[in-house]
Each structure stands twice: as structure tokens, then as C-alpha cells.
Amino acid sequence: MFKKYAFGSLAAAVLLTGQAHAASYGENLEGFDYPWPLQHFDFTSQKQSLRMGYMDVKPQNANGKTVVLMHGKNFCAATWEGTIRALTEKGYRVVAPDQIGFCTSTKPQQYQYTFQQLADNTHQLLEKLGVERAIVMGHSTGGMLATRYALMFPQQTEKLVMVNPIGLEDWKAKGVPWRSVDEWYERELKTTAAGIKAYEQKTYYMGRWKPEYDKWVDMLAGMNTGPGKEIVAWNSALIYDMIATQPVVYEFPQLKVPTTLFIGTGDTTAPGSDTAPEAVKKAVGNYKELGKTTAKAIPNATLIEFDGMGHAPQMEEPEKFHQMLIDDLAK
Template sequence: MKKIALILLIIPFVCFSQKENIKALDINLSNYEYPFPVLFFEVNNQRQSLKMAYMDIKPENYNNKNIVLFHGKNFNGAYWETTIKALTKEGFRVIVPDQIGFGKSSKPNNFQYTFQQFAENTKKLLDQLGVTKTTILGHSMGGMLATRFALMFPETTEKLVLENPIGLEDWKLVVPYKTVDWWYDGELKQNYEAIKKYQLENYYDGKWNADFQKWAELSAGWTTAPDYNIVAWNSALMYEMIFTQPVLYEFKNIKSPTLLIIGTRDKTAIGKQLVPEEVRKTMGNYAELGKKTQKAIPNSKLVEIPNTGHLPHIESFDQFIKPLIAFLKQ
């Protein structure tokens, strides 16, 4: 009985300690250090002046080739650290923006999010930096943005790389519509435990390590911020954007040479919790979606990474970076 009582006393302490180890972050991550210096570019969108954070890393052995990295919805530019180091080592200039509403960039109280607006903002940033030609790489939601950028600015997009992009299927065909307010209520309930559970189940096949941990902690860090509701509202607006602005019907119009890097274990699909089990099983099957997408995009190549989920550049870095660098050097 004494042992049981001791265990019961310890369990709450362990849970409490784990929560206490999560660093509280403000909504613009001003108290979180990125791996490289962060600069800010002012954009005027929808009658408001906003700050777009970005990293611009130009190596001493610059080979006159550029690459822009677009982050996913649940992330920001910081998670590209290992990728940036590998690319700059090879001589590439790497530009990594935090889109409006993400990371260190402004979180507006009201904003009509579109992939076109994100693409326009990025193009203005590149113009400011004097970059006229670049590879565009997008992961997850960033893959939808990268596709839109390539369609809008083919003359700028030297090459296109899509790493486990979402939007390879049109979810609104099977998932019932939910309002922005519904998504907002769900975002307000986010915390470290919920974020880790989602990532563990959907990204990493039930496995967990320190590299995965730090990105879950980063997402969880600002859920305790006094004005986290602003982040939650922006996130809800982005769900609306993702659901109502598919890009897959325009894959056939992409003109840039394209590389698809697909972790085939990935089953990511937004809205799976809203459909019956038999429908859920058909969603987010990247082992099939990668092949289907490669056939839809002219002049494209598919690299499949087995036993890897939604984040190849985090989970299976060597298998991700080698074909990427080979494609960039072609």
C-alpha cells in the first residue's frame, strides 16, 4: 500500500514537471531564437501594414543558385535548420520566410488568407532581395503554396520541389464543411498533450525522439500566451483557405521541372475525424497519391522514401537531402 501511495504521489509531479518544461512563448516568438538571423520585410495587405519574418543565408561558396523553403501549417521556418545547413554547404543561397500568421511574422486580427496572397508577398520579398530565379520547395501546406507560386510566377520558379504536400486530394468532396468558428473552437483546446498525440499518431508512426520533441514543444509553447486566441483565430482561417482553395486541378499547368519527395507511410488528411471509417481509410494514402500526382505534373520526378511519414526532412533526413541536392544540381 505504501508503494501504491508513493506512485500516486509521483505521477502528478511527473505530469506537472513535463508541462513546466514547456517554454512559454509569445505569439510572435520574440523569445524563441531561430537558427539563423531573422530579418523583417514590411508588406501592406488588406489595409494593414504587416511584418514578414525571413531568414536569408548566403554562403561564402555561393554558386549563384537560390532556393526558397516554404513551411507547413503546423510549423515555421525554424524547422528547416538541418536542411539550410546542408544546402548552404553545397553553395546554395537559402531564403526561408515565415508567412503572415506564422512563426515570427505578424498575426493580424482579421485577414482573408489566400495562397495567392502568400505567393504575392513572397514574390515582393524576392524582388526586394534581387532574386529573379529560384527553386521553390514546399512542405505540407507549403506544398500547396509552392504550387500556387509556380503557377503565378513561372518565370521566377526555376525548379519546384514538393515534400509530402497536402492538397493532393480534394477533401471538400468527402468531408462535411465546418465553419471558421468550429475550427477556432478546436484550436483553442490545443495544448502540449494534444499536439504530441496528433504528431505521434499522424507523423511518426508511434515513435518519438528529441528531434520530434522540440517541434512539438515549439507549437505548444504559445498555447499558454495571454493572446493565444489571435493565433488560434489565424489558424482557423487557414483551415478555411486549405479546404476551399485546392491546387491539384492545376497540376497539369506547372511549367517548372518538379521533384516530388514522398514519405510513403504518411496518412495525413485534414478532416478525417469528420467522416465514417470506410471513407477515412481512403484519405491521405500518400503511397498512391505520390504516384498519381507525379503523373499529373508534366516533367516531374518522384522519389519515394519508405517507412517515413509526413516530415522526411525531420524523420529521414539523409534520404531526403540526397535526392534534393542531386535534383538541384541537374
């Protein structure tokens, strides 16, 4: 929903592609089946009773390590399906939560969204599950959240892994215009399945498409156009404001945990840049350079690049990605 669907010119994609039929799901993704049993963590935050959906998938032959997966803005815990399977086959326990405001979790009427708050919510979940130390892996917006988690809880973070994270630059400082929450809300209300697919095909998969991607379009569109679409759009707007106004790029040098960056070099994600002047659009979202710059900023970071791949290499080329992930974690 920005410069690509997840953060791109969704409005333009909608105009180009028109409407498309999609299933209808509830505001907490009621009706959509998760690949493993969905569990719930009930807790209180900001004087509200909230519920976080999550999957806790245990391997048959445990290696004693836990991986916590943090999804992106236009993703859910369920979209980690292939990664969960690959990790559990190698003995890793995997905890994959849906953050508050997303997917199967509560959509509050009002909530002060900060990456610190979401990191603390996740930390509370892990404490409940008895996970004292974990590999924290974040994709897209989940990369910003994983960074914040590692900064807040370095002793509990065994390793930080980021997959095409956003937040590798400060878009506002580079000239991307500010957008009010009300403007984000009006934009989110216009979300359609056709717009989602057009944006994902262009940005996630570099113009390619596989039939297995359809269910993720269906998942997102079904929630965004279903009976709870207003509260879904409102929380989405609040979250976009968090993304745009809370950069983590300045704190990368402060990371004290082993870090690996997986970067699809064809990615062009830059939140809010669809309203930016042409010169600014060309200056932001260059992942081929951002990956290298970020790896230099993070102490002792490892950079693994996927040439010509887009925003979601773990979904675009899952076998290649997961083999490289397993190899990296085994070091």
C-alpha cells in the same frame, strides 16, 4: 490539427495524452530562438501594415542559386534548420520566410487568406531581396503554396520541389465535412503540447521519436498556449479554412516548371477527416497512391519515395533525405 496533429485528430490526441508542460512564447514566437538571424519584411496588404519574419542564409561558397523554403501549417521557417544547413553547405543561398499568420509573422485580426495572397507576399519579399529566380520548395501546406507560386510566377520559378505536400486530393469532394471558421477556432483553442507530440509521433515519425523533435513541439505549443493564444488560434482557423476550400489538385497539369515530389509513403494526412464517416477516412490520405497519381498529373515530374516514412521525411531521416535532395537539385 487534422487527421494528424498538423491535420489530424488533435482533439483525440489531447484526450488520450492529457496536458504537458511547455514553454510560453508570444503570439509572434517572441522568446524562441531561430537558428540564424531573424530579419523582417514590412509591407502593406489588405489595408494593413504587416511584418513577415524570415531568414536569409548565404553560403560561404555560393553556386549562384537560391532556394526558397515554404513551411507547413504546423511548422515554421526554423523547422527547416537541417535543410538550410545541408543546402548552404552545397553553395545554395536559402530564403526561409514565415508566412503571414504563422510563427514570427503578423497575426491579423482579419485577413482574407488565399494561397494567391501568400504567394504574392512571398514574391514581394523576394523582389526586395533581389532574388529574380529561385528553386521553390514547399512542405505540407507549403506544398500547396509552392504550387500556387509556381503557377503564378513560372518565369521566376527555376524548379518546384514538394515534400509530402497536402492538397494532392480534394478532400471536400471526397466527402470530408465542411467545418466553419468558428468551429476551427474552438478546436485550435484546445491545443496542448501533449496533443501535439502524440499527433506528430504518430503521423510525422511513424510511431518513433527522437529527442531532437522535442524543441519543435515546444515551439508550437509555446505559441499556441502562450499569452497570445486567442489571436494565434483565430489565424490558425482562418488558414484551415483556406486549406479546406482552395484545392490546387485540379491545376497540377498546368505546371510548366521542372517538378520533384518527395513522398513519405506512410503519410495519412487529410485535412478535416477526423469528423468524416469511417468510409471517407479510409479513402483519403493514402500517400502511397497519391504521390504516384500526382507525379503522373504534373508534366515531366520526378517522384522520389521514402517507403514507410511519414509526413516529414526531411526531419525523420535527414541525412538520407538531404543527400537525395542535393542529388536531385544537381541534375
